[in-house]
Amino acid sequence: LENNLYDELFLLFQSIEESIYCCNDDSTACCDTLERNFEFYNVTSDKHFPATTRMISSRCDHSVKRIPLNSRISLKDYLSPHYMPLQKILLSATLAQSSEILSRIQLFRPVMYKSENSDTVQQYNLNENITTNEIVFPKNLEEYFVECDLQVKPLIVCSLLKQFDCLQILCFTETRRHSHRLAILLQLMNFNGVAEISKDISLGQRRRTLTAFADGKIKIIICSHLLSRGISFPAVGLVICYDPPKNFQSYAHVAGRTARAGKSGKIITLFTTDEVDRCSKKDCYLTYFSRLQRYSIEEQYVEKLKQDYAAKLSILENRVKQDELDETKSNKKHCQAVRSRKTSK
Numbered sequence: 001l002e003n004n005l006y007d008e009l010f011l012l013f014q015s016i017e018e019s020i021y022c023c024n025d026d027s028t029a030c031c032d033t034l035e036r037n038f039e040f041y042n043v044t045s046d047k048h049f050p051a052t053t054r055m056i057s058s059r060c061d062h063s064v065k066r067i068p069l070n071s072r073i074s075l076k077d078y079l080s081p082h083y084m085p086l087q088k089i090l091l092s093a094t095l096a097q098s099s100e101i102l103s104r105i106q107l108f109r110p111v112m113y114k115s116e117n118s119d120t121v122q123q124y125n126l127n128e129n130i131t132t133n134e135i136v137f138p139k140n141l142e143e144y145f146v147e148c149d150l151q152v153k154p155l156i157v158c159s160l161l162k163q164f165d166c167l168q169i170l171c172f173t174e175t176r177r178h179s180h181r182l183a184i185l186l187q188l189m190n191f192n193g194v195a196e197i198s199k200d201i202s203l204g205q206r207r208r209t210l211t212a213f214a215d216g217k218i219k220i221i222i223c224s225h226l227l228s229r230g231i232s233f234p235a236v237g238l239v240i241c242y243d244p245p246k247n248f249q250s251y252a253h254v255a256g257r258t259a260r261a262g263k264s265g266k267i268i269t270l271f272t273t274d275e276v277d278r279c280s281k282k283d284c285y286l287t288y289f290s291r292l293q294r295y296s297i298e299e300q301y302v303e304k305l306k307q308d309y310a311a312k313l314s315i316l317e318n319r320v321k322q323d324e325l326d327e328t329k330s331n332k333k334h335c336q337a338v339r340s341r342k343t344s345k
Contacts, residue, residue: 135252137291141259142266144295147276153242154185155309156270159301160240161191161220164266167237168213169220170257174243176200176224182242183222184319188312189305193219197227228253234261241269244286251288268295 088107137143148156157171173179176198183196195209195218212218214233225245236258245251251269258265269292271279279289 135248137252137255138259140262140264141255142264143255143292144266145269145271145276145289145292146295146297147271147273150272153270154182155302155305156297157182157240157242158186158189158191158305158309159297160238160268161186162301162305163298164238165219167219168216168233168235169238169240170233170236171220171222171240171242172225172228172245172254173222174225178242179222179224180323181316181320185312185316186220186222188315188319189308191220193217195221197221197223225250225254228257231257232260233257234263236260237263237265239265239267241267244269244271244275245288246286248287251286 088105090105146156161169171182173182179196179198180200183194186194195213197206197209201209209218209221210231213221214235216235225243228250239254239258241251241254245254255267258267279286
C-alpha cells in the first residue's frame, strides 16, 4: 500500500509541477498526514492558507512537507532518494531473508547487494532464499564432528576443554536447560572462567559476562544457539556444538563465531550414533554434515576425567533439583505479589 501511494503521489506531483511553478512565490504544496495538515491550518494565517495549491492527506512515510516553490528545484528531485533525510545501509555476513524480520527494520523499497569473489556486484531480490552453495566459509576454519553416546556428551566437552585450555571457547546447546546443566557440571569439575548466558540471567549480568569474555577474564561461555547471531569475539578459537544445529544456515551462524578477522578457528559438533547414521543418508536434512571431518578425542584426557565425572553427576542432579525448587518458589511468590496488588486496587 505504501509503495502504491508513493507512486501515485509521484505521478501527481509530476503532472502538476509546471502549473505549480506558475503560481506566486507564496504558494506551497503540502503532502502530509491529516493531523499535521490541520496543525498547519491552525498556525497559518488566513491570507496565506488559500494560496496553497494542493493539500494531500496521506500516511506515506516519505512525504514532502511544505515544499517551497521559489527554490526552482523540481518536485521530482524532492522525491528522489538523494533528498531523503535518512538512508539505512545494512552490512551483514548472514542477512535474514524472512520478511517478518526485515519488516521490523522498516526499510523502504529495500535492495539487496551481494558481494562476490569477482569485482562485480549482483543485485538480488530479498524474497529469494539464500542457497547453501551461496554461503562461503573462511579457509582458515577447521570443521569436525565427534561421534559419542548421549550420556557421555558432557564428558566429551570436558575433554575438549582440557585439550584446548589455552583458547577462548563458545559452547552452544539447543536449550536453556542444557546450558544450565552443562555450566553447573563444568564448575563442579573445577573448570575456571566458565559462565552461562540465558534468558534466566538478568540483562545486566549478561552484559558483564560478555564484557569479561571480550576482555579475556572469562574463557568459556555456555549458551543456546540464539546467541550465535550478532555477537563478535575475534579471539574465539574453538566453537563446540553440544547439540547439532537444525539446518545449514544455523550451522553457518554458529561457525561464524570463530575464524574471524583472518584468524584460524575450529568448530566441533557432537553427534550421537543415531544422528550420524541418519546424516550418512543422502536425503539428510543436515546438509552441512558432509563438510565435517571426524575428530578423535585423545584418550588421555578422557581417562583422567572419567572418575571425577561420575562422582560429580550425582551432585549435579541434586543441584539442578534444588535450582528448580527455588525457581518454583520464586514464581509462586511473584504470582502472590501480583494477586495482592490487584486485590488492593
